[in-house]
């Protein structure tokens with residue numbers, strides 16, 4: 001891959017991220033097929049020599065901060081180090097500055113095109129689960145509101161509930177937190193997320209950036225008829241390598257008291273949304289707090305069913321955690337009717353038991369998943385830790401291929417039709 005589609009007459013249309021709006025959610029870095037995006041503790045940035053303008057990162061970005069482009073002479077492209085130090089985007093270069101630097105400003109920079117995929121070397125084809133993740137919603141999704149409150153203009157919510165929704169007394173703790181927006185419009189759909197801005201400043205003295213949390217309640221509120229929503233927040237006490245750390249936002253949220261005020265941005269997300277047409281099936285595959293959007297979708301379907309307004313399709317849940325004690329909402333899950341939702345739980349660290357992951361359960365249920373993979377009414381949602389994504393999509397691929405289906409064709413269809421959604425962090 002190269003950047004040739006972005007260069008015209010010595011001028012590069014350089015892809016940049018607005019550091020003032022970006023909420024550092026990592027979505028773009030996880031999406032980019034050529035690893036053009038990287039980050040440090042300060043900023044998310046795009047490598048000019050790698051980005052080919054394929055636009056795959058544009059619609060998944062929840063804030064729109066990634067859709068910035070500047071015409072610069074190729075020789076003066078902003079380096080990654082320069083971008084790491086930015087507090088705001090540089091202005092456009094004036095035409096005389098482009099000429100002075102050897103460019104041809106009168107020329108319209110080439111339209112960004114889909115760059116052709118480089119042919120893979122024989123035997124080097126790698127499985128990249130992210131390429132099957134949809135960037136469009138299901139056809140019957142409701143229309144979402146997004147970015148009503150951008151990072152520069154947050155709104156305030158009041159905490160009206162906060163409790164530990166995992167078993168008390170264990171090292172890992174996840175909280176169910178309810179926020180009320182009073183009379184401020186903050187409409188959300190199941191699958192969307194919001195950003196919370198922790199108070200205070202980071203090590204560089206800059207205000208903390210917002211952290212994203214999935215909405216765990218249905219569209220008509222955690223408490224129906226009230227302007228509120230729920231979050232499922234895991235207290236981060238160790239980093240991804242197991243070293244002790246005190247996560248800034250997660251600890252702030254888990255320690256909130258009823259009556260506290262919180263700075264909120266969003267809502268974000270326009271593709272990880274549930275289908276609404278009769279008989280649409282939802283397959284939910286999650287670990288830990290990835291259960292938040294699944295809880296929201298399940299609860300919306302449950303309320304519709306209770307009011308007799310929905311002739312629902314199947315709900316199939318694959319839910320993983322290290323132990324039963326760490327699984328959010330374990331108790332409430334047990335009370336859902338079996339004819340309403342088919343629940344499959346996987347625990348990877350139960351003493352004396354073999355390790356089981358969600359993809360193991362999926363393979364055990366291959367016959368049921370195959371029937372759903374063959375059905376155009378089926379929608380698949382994957383949410384949780386980054387590490388689960390590849391194994392889960394591979395399990396879907398293997399189930400399809402073992403039945404003689406082409407995964408390239410089926411995976412592509414699921415992606416294009418907004419029927420396979422991946423949100424891992």
Ligand SMILES: Cc1cc2nc3c(=O)[nH]c(=O)nc-3n(C[C@H](O)[C@H](O)[C@H](O)COP(=O)(O)OP(=O)(O)OC[C@H]3O[C@@H](n4cnc5c(N)ncnc54)[C@H](O)[C@@H]3O)c2cc1C
Pocket residue numbers: 025026027193211212213214215232233234235236238239240245246247248249250251289290292423424425
């Ligand atoms: C789309 C999206 C939806 C999300 N939804 C949820 C949600 O519903 N519930 C939820 O709890 N989180 C969710 N997250 C993650 C959340 O945004 C934060 O990243 C997380 O709470 C850690 O933030 P922090 O400020 O506490 O940690 P930081 O202070 O930002 O980080 C401290 C250290 O912990 C590491 N770290 C960050 N997150 C984790 C983690 N989960 N496990 C282990 N180490 C970690 C960091 O790499 C860093 O080294 C979501 C993220 C995205 C992108």
Ligand code: SF4
Pocket residue numbers: 015031032033034035036037046050051052053054055056057058
């Ligand atoms: S435009 Fe494509 S290549 Fe460039 S950063 Fe976005 S996803 Fe990566």
Ligand code: SF4
Pocket residue numbers: 017021022023024025026027028029044060061062063064065066
């Ligand atoms: S807000 Fe957009 S640009 Fe910033 S990290 Fe998330 S996806 Fe990337």
